[in-house]
Amino acid sequence: MIDPYELLGVSQDADGQAIKNAYRKRAKTAHPDAGGDVDAFAKLTASYELLSDPLRRKVYDDTGFDPELADSKDLQGLVILETLVNDIILDEREPGSFDPVAAMRRKLTDKIVNARFHILEMERHRARIRNHMDRIGKKPEADVLGRMLKSRCETINEAIAKAETEISNIEKAYGMLDGYSYEVDVVEVKSAAE
Structure with a gap:
């Protein structure tokens, strides 16, 4: 299971703006057009989408599980x-x-x-x-x-x-x-x- 907080480099109490900033920073080098790996970028994007969705984030925080990251x-x-x-x-x-x-x-x-x-x-x-x-x-x-x-x-x-x-x-x-x-x-x- 991928830890979206670890992948984005943010703490569990990070707000939406901190998550967005961390994603943008990492996406610059992880994007395939910038020489990054396609799979790694997909995981980064999936982590960002999870943490940006309040309901999915709550479920992940409560269970440590998200079907899209497993x-x-x-x-x-x-x-x-x-x-x-x-x-x-x-x-x-x-x-x-x-x-x-x-x-x-x-x-x-x-x-x-x-x-x-x-x-x-x-x-x-x-x-x-x-x-x-x-x-x-x-x-x-x-x-x-x-x-x-x-x-x-x-x-x-x-x-x-x-x-x-x-x-x-x-x-x-x-x-x-x-x-x-x-x-x-x-x-x-x-x-x-x-």
């Missing part, structure tokens, strides 16, 4: 975390009686393990298909079976790539939990002898 992995990570936050909200246990942050980490770890297991299964199927392909004698005119089996391998390759992307997104969500802890109430357990 990369796709950040967005996917946030979507994953959103579902886990809903789980916390719907959990009927008393706050302090369990650690929801640890529960989110466990769920994310389980998702990664399941996705990796799924990849291993798909790789096993793909290897079996390739083995069949190597053993089937090809028909001289049209290799219908060979094309079908090759198509299945390509489909499996696409599914593996999709699962690897999912793992990357889950890892991003997991990383977003770094630095969080949760205070659980200590409950004294009385022994049976008492």
